[in-house]
Amino acid sequence: MAITSQIHHAIFGETPVHYWQNAGLLKPSVVKPVITTIEKQVTRGTIGRLHPQDIHALLANLHRVLNMEPK
Numbered sequence: 001m002a003i004t005s006q007i008h009h010a011i012f013g014e015t016p017v018h019y020w021q022n023a024g025l026l027k028p029s030v031v032k033p034v035i036t037t038i039e040k041q042v043t044r045g046t047i048g049r050l051h052p053q054d055i056h057a058l059l060a061n062l063h064r065v066l067n068m069e070p071k
Contacts, residue, residue, distance in 0.1 A: 001031050001032065001033075001034060001035055001058075002031070002032040002034045002036070003017065003025070003029050003030070003031050003032070004029060004030060004032055005025070005026070005027035005028065005029045007028060007029070007030055011032075011033075012033070012065070013032075013033025013061065013064075013065040014030045014031065014032060014033060014061075015030060015031040015054075015057055015058045015061040015062075016028075016029075016030050016057075017029045017030060017031060017050065017054050018051070018053065018054055018057075019050070019051035019053065019054055022048075022051050023047070023048040023049060023050050023051060023054065024047045024048020024049075025047065025048065031058055033061075033062075033065050
């Protein structure tokens with residue numbers, strides 16, 4: 001999933017990262033509702049890790065976007 005600091009207005013499926021500083025991000029950010037695959041060689045490395053509460057919010061929002069029942 002894509003994370004961006006370009007926050008203009010709420011778009012369906014975006015999940016705000018509330019603990020963005022703890023995650024190692026430089027600015028307030030949102031997770032975009034975009035799922036993609038990239039080769040590991042293209043990545044620059046790990047920036048950080050999402051806080052457990054942000055992970056929970058992301059998973060709940062993903063279930064909502066995909067119209068799935070959470071487990």
